[in-house]
Amino acid sequence: MQIPFNRPYLTGNELRYLEDVIRSVREGGHLSGDGRYTQKVQDFIQSRFGAKKALLTTSCTSALELATRLLNLKPGDEVIVPSYTFSSTVNPIIMAGGRPVFTEIQEGTLNIDPEDIRRKITPRTRAIFPMHYAGISCAMDEVMELAQEHDIKVVEDAAQAVNAKYKRTYLGTIGDFGCYSFHETKNYVCGEGGALLINTDDRAIIERAEIIREKGTNRSKFHRGETDKYTWVDTGSSYLPSDLLAAFLYAQLEKLDEIQKSRMKVWNAYYSALNPFEAPGKIRLPVVPDYADHNAHLFYILFRDERTRDSVMKGLKVQGIHAVFHYIPLHSAPVGLGLGYRKEDLPLTEEMSGRLLRLPMYAGMRDEERDYIITALRDQFRSL
Ligand SMILES: Cc1ncc(COP(=O)(O)O)c(C=O)c1O
Structure with a gap:
């Protein structure tokens, strides 16, 4: 698939x-x-x-x-x-x-x-x-x-x-x-x-x-x-x-609620399927504070380090699943460095950016697609 x-x-x-x-x-x-x-x-x-x-x-x-x-x-x-x-x-x-x-x-x-x-x-x-x-x-x-x-x-x-x-x-x-x-x-x-x-x-x-x-x-x-x-x-x-x-x-x-509902279904399915891997410290899932009602715009996973993130991303690619990462922090991008910033100025930003992976996320995702992604992730997480 x-x-x-x-x-x-x-x-x-x-x-x-x-x-x-x-x-x-x-x-x-x-x-x-x-x-x-x-x-x-x-x-x-x-x-x-x-x-x-x-x-x-x-x-x-x-x-x-x-x-x-x-x-x-x-x-x-x-x-x-x-x-x-x-x-x-x-x-x-x-x-x-x-x-x-x-x-x-x-x-x-x-x-x-x-x-x-x-x-x-x-x-x-x-x-x-x-x-x-x-x-x-x-x-x-x-x-x-x-x-x-x-x-x-x-x-x-x-x-x-x-x-x-x-x-x-x-x-x-x-x-x-x-x-x-x-x-x-x-x-x-x-x-x-x-x-x-x-x-x-x-x-x-x-x-x-x-x-x-x-x-x-x-x-x-x-x-x-x-x-x-x-x-x-x-x-x-x-x-x-x-x-x-x-x-x-x-x-x-006009169909705002329908779209939101469809995205939320995918987000919630990812969250509950991957939640068991959080406690043993294999991954970290998005944190939604009490003050926030989010819109299921994107679903990310944080891994232990960049190497683990990259290896999971490659493993998903082999199975036809396109997962991506972003953002390369701006302070350590060429323009940021040109403004006089150094990579080490914002260590948490650098670290999180290297550990983060975004999963496919769109309204109208078919249940088979979602389940295929979840199974692929579970398989990979077992060996982390
Ligand atoms: C945080 C943020 N700001 C601004 C933009 C730019 O949006 P647009 O493509 O509509 O110009 C993006 C696009 O991905 C974004 O993620």
Whole structure:
């Protein structure tokens, strides 16, 4: 049997909604962004997750870029980020002239460690970018308290955390800004896509976000009839996706509960089947604190060391099972080293990254596929 690492799930309405957009062109509709489906998706994110304002973007990367622009960083300003994350969390900080201050993770959740944030705050700190790894929430009370104490902003990288919660509040709606991903490897997808959640009623911030997203123009305001001129008012980029992508995404979000249920079934099956191997110390499974309602975004196993992880990964490959690891810590990647970091600066991050393996995880995984993976793992664990 061949089992991919990821297989995008289709709900069945994607083609119908895509066709709807294409047909609407004959009646004066358009394929570009901010059409009927963009509005539907944004309304959904606002009403279901409780964001004050949601703007659909071309990716989570562009949502992070947009959020960072809204922080008005000045050269030398510092932003506290985990090193155990994707490059997209950190690129915008550097692009805006700021300096990323890489921070250690907590051993349980692999999320940013509030104690280390506290140690790293300086008079130059402008923001904290927590990333909710595996859709399991960071310790948000501690993060928000530190931010309030030092009057700094919080941008949640919730790329993996759509539909996950911290103490009954949806992730992405707690910080000043939240960023979602709808890339095909995420829970709800449209190929490439994202959203910026703006958690304030401040009209000036919302309007500036719309302007940056529309190549620095006030097109959104013009379309609403709030200005009689459509013109260049700031510097910006092209962060607004086509309404075709929004239509695809709407077909997914409509079936949010069905998708979540299907992923959770796989996650729970992995957890209960592999749990017996934890007590003898062969592996460690994900830790979900009481404050977190996760979204079964990914399932990882931590092994004793890198050698064991690599040998299990190879063994699974021989059986046609595609398991992968990530992230190579950013502080010890070429760009991080170029910024002056050394591998030994964040020892826990380095260690965890070397021990971690991600199992195939997707909605709609067939029971035979899941059982085949579990049997293959059990066989390998016996010899650990
Ligand atoms: C933590 C994190 N942030 C940001 C991104 C970027 O998301 P996108 O592909 O939508 O730009 C990813 C993608 O995997 C991610 O894992």
